[in-house]
Structures are given as C-alpha cells and as structure tokens.
Amino acid sequence: MEMSEDSRSEYMIKKEWLTKLGLGLALFLLVLISFVTFNSVDQFENSSKLVDHTHLVIKQINQIVSDVKDAESAQRGYLITSEESFLQAHHDVVVELPIEISTLKYLTRDNPEQQKTISTLEELIDKRMRTLRLGIDMLADRGAISGQEVSDLVGGSGKQAMSQLRGHADYMIAVEDKLLGERARLVETKASSTKLWILFGNFVAMVLLLSALFLILLEIKHRKDAQRSIERTAAQLELTNKELESFSYSVSHDLRSPLRAIDGYSRMFEEDFADRLDDEGRRLLSVIRVSSKKMGQLIDDLLAFSRMGRKPVDTSKVDMNALVDEVWSEVCASSRTSLPLKKSNLPAAWGDRALLRQVLMNLLANAVKYSSKKSEQLIEITAKQGEHEVVYSVRDNGVGFDMRFYNKLFGVFQRLHTEHEFPGTGVGLAIAQRVIVRHGGRIWAESKPDEYTIFNFSLPKEATA
Incomplete structure (x- = not known):
C-alpha cells in the first residue's frame, strides 16, 4: 500500500529526527568513553609516578645509611693510617649528608610519619658524626692514638649508635615498602581498568562507526531514490x-x-x-x-x-545603468511624459539583456502608471550588493496595494486594481517573475496604500553554470 504524501513527509521527518538523535547519542558516547579512558590513563600514570617516587625514597634512605658507613670507614682508616686521603673522604661525606637528608625530607614532605622518623634519624646521624669527629680531633691533638682507643671509638657505643641508625632506616624503608605494595597494586588495578576501558571504548567506537556507516549508506540510497523521483517528476513537469x-x-x-x-x-x-x-x-x-x-x-x-518560458537565456555581463537609461527613455516616450528618474549608480549583473530589459520595462512602466494620479510623481531605482547577488529596487509613490492580497500579485491576469482605474491585463508582473526565476534570482514587493510601492529583484553578480 503506497503511503500518502503527508504520511511520507511525516515518515521522512521522523527518520531524519531519529538519525540526528542516533548520531548525537553516538557522539556523546564517544566523548564520554574518551573522557573516562583519558581519566583512567591519567590515574594510571599518576600511580606509576607514585611507585617511582617510593623507589626513589627507599634509594635515598639507603644512600644516607651508606654515606654514614662511608664516613665511619674513612674515620677508621684515618685513625689507623693517619693518611689525609681518608680524612678528605670523611669530610666529603660530612658535606654531602645534610644535602642528602634535605632531599629525603623533600621527598617525604607529604608523609608526616616519615617526617617525624627523619627527625629522629637526623639526631642519630648527628650524634654518630660527632663521635666520629671526636676520634679525628683526638688524633689531631695527640699526633697518635692507640689501637685500643681506635677499637673503643669504632666498636662499643659506635656499633650501638650505628645499630639504632640502621633500625630507624629499616623502619622507614619498611613504611615505604608498604606504600610501594599498595601503590603497585593500585597501578595493577588501574592498568587492568585502563585496558578494559580501552577495549570497551574501541568496541563501542567500532559499533558506532559501523552504525554511522550503515546510516550514511542508507541515507545515500534514499537520496538517490529521491533524486531519481525528482528527476522523473521534473521531466514530467517539463513535458x-x-x-x-x-x-x-x-x-x-x-x-x-x-x-x-x-x-x-x-x-x-x-x-x-x-x-x-x-x-x-x-x-x-x-x-x-x-x-x-x-x-x-x-x-x-x-x-x-x-x-518567455521557451526563450533560451543568453547570459552575459549587463551594464544596468545603460539598460535602465534606455528603458526609461522608451517608457517616457510611450507614456508621453518627461518625468525625472532618481537613480543611484547601479552595479552590473549577469543575465540575458533582452529579458532583463523586459523586466525593467514592466516595472518602470507600472511605476509611472500607478503614480500618475499623484501631483508630484517620484520614481526611484537603487541597488544593494550582497556576497553573491545584487538586489535592485524600483520604488514609486503611487497608489500602492494592500499586502493582504500579495499572493495575487504575480499571477497571470491577476489585477489588484480595476481596469477603470488603471488599464492593463495583469501579465507584466508574471512575465517579470518568470524571467527573474529563470536567472536564478527572486522577486518580491512591499507596499503601503497611497504611500509607496517597492519592487525588489535579485540577479547573480557572476556567471552561473
């Protein structure tokens, strides 16, 4: 059963609306999936950075403990051998340790527990370094030191201090290891989540793309069918x-x-x-x-x-100023009047000069005819340039017409005034409209009774294919 014209129109509007809704939903889902995927990847990246940060903290703690051991070894070597190279190595560690501790404090600035432990660790390191410095000062004051004194400085209280220092360092490392485990699990979770979102996003994107492709192909088919129908209708209409x-x-x-x-x-x-x-x-x-x-x-x-409907349109560039002057001279001669025409400089247009001459003849003759009962007739033609067209306007101060009857204006044998008032057959405006439409333009009018009438028509600025 063939659908009626109204049903077909309603179906096409509904189908177009559903297509737009589907494409809008597809775009929304793609944006949403892209956002979630980006957020997941960003969280994964942040978690990876936290893992790297934890490794860096552990490395820094071990470095500090290693530096203290190096200072202790350098002190022992200096006390035993009195060689300046050991003393220089000790001094180098003393200079580096505050920098290393400051770096550790900066790395753990977001962890109050570690900051507190670092303070205790720093006190132990200071105490140990003072003890090491005491042995060096003893050797410098006395010039020599016995093996027993060296053993007392290095062992005993020294081992106990180093053991405490190592214990605090191990505690800090244990805290970081715990953080490392949590962050590693978080990274693994984020990695799995990111993979799932990427897979889901790719799947949805593929489905949406295939759906869009299907809709596009379906629309192309419908457009081709519509084009063939239009061509058949146009051929029938032309015939x-x-x-x-x-x-x-x-x-x-x-x-x-x-x-x-x-x-x-x-x-x-x-x-x-x-x-x-x-x-x-x-x-x-x-x-x-x-x-x-x-x-x-x-x-x-x-x-x-x-x-006028059968005559072919021979398009060329038309000097509208010269054409209007020519037509106006003929209008004045046929109406036996010598009215002045108020005319601005008119830009050229593309069209058939003979057909456009007929349009201007009809419009200007009407302007003279319908303003003939005015004591002072005013006829004016102006133009306004657009991006692709020129709009020409013919204005008179004649009797005008009621805009309620505008739909009759361009009809064949349609008249808005009686023949007793103004002679004519009512074909001139229909001819003008046919000519302008065949040029790819448009023609329209506006009027106020007993005040003015303006006829506007547009023509292309350049030749059209």
Missing part, C-alpha cells in the same frame, strides 16, 4: 509545461482569426447600417469592438508569457 505552453500558443493563435472577424464585421455592420441603428445599437456595437480588442490584447500577452 507538462511544454504541452501547456504549446496548447496556450495554439489556442491563442487560433483565437485571433475569429476575433479579427468579429471586429471587422462589427465595423462593417456599423458603417453599412449606421442609419438604421439607434444610439443603443451603436453603443452595443462599440462594446463588441472594444471587447474584441481587449481579448486580442489578452491573447497577445498570453503569447508573450508563453514565449
């Missing part, structure tokens, strides 16, 4: 238009002979039997002749309108 134009031309041409006969026989009857006719008879014959002439004018206008 119908040609048939109508041919019919109009044939009918108009065939009507000319009987109209000429009516007018001729009426004139002959009036001449031959004038003495036998009263005033009413002569009036009726006059009405017949006037009506036949009016019908002939309508036929001529219908033929002109029909020819």
Whole structure:
C-alpha cells in the first residue's frame, strides 16, 4: 500500500529526527568513553609516578645509611693510617649528608610519619658524626692514638649508635615498602581498568562507526531514490509545461482569426447600417469592438508569457545603468511624459539583456502608471550588493496595494486594481517573475496604500553554470 504524501513527509521527518538523535547519542558516547579512558590513563600514570617516587625514597634512605658507613670507614682508616686521603673522604661525606637528608625530607614532605622518623634519624646521624669527629680531633691533638682507643671509638657505643641508625632506616624503608605494595597494586588495578576501558571504548567506537556507516549508506540510497523521483517528476513537469505552453500558443493563435472577424464585421455592420441603428445599437456595437480588442490584447500577452518560458537565456555581463537609461527613455516616450528618474549608480549583473530589459520595462512602466494620479510623481531605482547577488529596487509613490492580497500579485491576469482605474491585463508582473526565476534570482514587493510601492529583484553578480 503506497503511503500518502503527508504520511511520507511525516515518515521522512521522523527518520531524519531519529538519525540526528542516533548520531548525537553516538557522539556523546564517544566523548564520554574518551573522557573516562583519558581519566583512567591519567590515574594510571599518576600511580606509576607514585611507585617511582617510593623507589626513589627507599634509594635515598639507603644512600644516607651508606654515606654514614662511608664516613665511619674513612674515620677508621684515618685513625689507623693517619693518611689525609681518608680524612678528605670523611669530610666529603660530612658535606654531602645534610644535602642528602634535605632531599629525603623533600621527598617525604607529604608523609608526616616519615617526617617525624627523619627527625629522629637526623639526631642519630648527628650524634654518630660527632663521635666520629671526636676520634679525628683526638688524633689531631695527640699526633697518635692507640689501637685500643681506635677499637673503643669504632666498636662499643659506635656499633650501638650505628645499630639504632640502621633500625630507624629499616623502619622507614619498611613504611615505604608498604606504600610501594599498595601503590603497585593500585597501578595493577588501574592498568587492568585502563585496558578494559580501552577495549570497551574501541568496541563501542567500532559499533558506532559501523552504525554511522550503515546510516550514511542508507541515507545515500534514499537520496538517490529521491533524486531519481525528482528527476522523473521534473521531466514530467517539463513535458507538462511544454504541452501547456504549446496548447496556450495554439489556442491563442487560433483565437485571433475569429476575433479579427468579429471586429471587422462589427465595423462593417456599423458603417453599412449606421442609419438604421439607434444610439443603443451603436453603443452595443462599440462594446463588441472594444471587447474584441481587449481579448486580442489578452491573447497577445498570453503569447508573450508563453514565449518567455521557451526563450533560451543568453547570459552575459549587463551594464544596468545603460539598460535602465534606455528603458526609461522608451517608457517616457510611450507614456508621453518627461518625468525625472532618481537613480543611484547601479552595479552590473549577469543575465540575458533582452529579458532583463523586459523586466525593467514592466516595472518602470507600472511605476509611472500607478503614480500618475499623484501631483508630484517620484520614481526611484537603487541597488544593494550582497556576497553573491545584487538586489535592485524600483520604488514609486503611487497608489500602492494592500499586502493582504500579495499572493495575487504575480499571477497571470491577476489585477489588484480595476481596469477603470488603471488599464492593463495583469501579465507584466508574471512575465517579470518568470524571467527573474529563470536567472536564478527572486522577486518580491512591499507596499503601503497611497504611500509607496517597492519592487525588489535579485540577479547573480557572476556567471552561473
């Protein structure tokens, strides 16, 4: 069962809405998945940095303990051998230790427990380094020191101090090892989560891409079907238009002979039997002749309108200033008036000069005709350039028209004023509209009764394919 036009239109609107909704949802999901994946990767990176930081803290603690041992070994070597190289090695460690401890404090600045332990560790290191310095000072004062004294300085209380120092260092390392385990597990969790999100994101992205591809292919198919339908409709419409134009031309041409006969026989009857006719008879014959002439004018206008649809458009660059001057001279000559035309500098346009001449002739002649009852007629033509088109405006201060009847304005044989007020057949504006539309432009009007009327029409600034 074939759908009606309204049902098909409703279906197309619904399908378009669903397509937009689906694409919008797909875009939202892609953005959401990208955000979650990025956040997961960022957390994984931060967790990895924390693991590296923990390793660095442990390395720094071991380095400090190693430096204290190096200071102790250098002191022992100096006490035994009195060689200055051992003393220099000891001094180097003494200089480096405060820097190493400051670095450890900075690395553990976010851990109050470790900061407190570092303070205790620093006191033990200071105490141990003072003890080591005491032995060096003893050797410097006395010039020699016995083996027993060396053994007392290095062993005994020295071993106990070093054991305490090592115990605090091991405690700090144990705390960091605990942190390391927690952070390593967190890294592993984040790594698994990141992998899952990446896999899920890729899967969803693939599904969305395939869905989008399917929708695009479906839309392309529908567009091709619609294009073929439009082409068939356009071909049928063109054929119908040609048939109508041919019919109009044939009918108009065939009507000319009987109209000429009516007018001729009426004139002959009036001449031959004038003495036998009263005033009413002569009036009726006059009405017949006037009506036949009016019908002939309508036929001529219908033929002109029909020819306008068949005439090919020969496009070239048109000097609108020269064309308006030429048309205005002809309008003034045919209306037997010498009105001034207020005209700004008009930019050139692309179109068929002969057809555009007809448009200007119709619009300017109408402006003169419908403002003829004003004591001071004002006719003006201006132009405004857009990005791709030029809009020309013809303005007069005539009788105007009621915008409620605007839909009749460009119809064939449609008139907004009676023939008694203003003569004409109502074909001129229809011809103007057909010409402008064939140029790819548009024509419209605005008016206020007894004040003004403005006809606007647009033409391309450049040649169109």
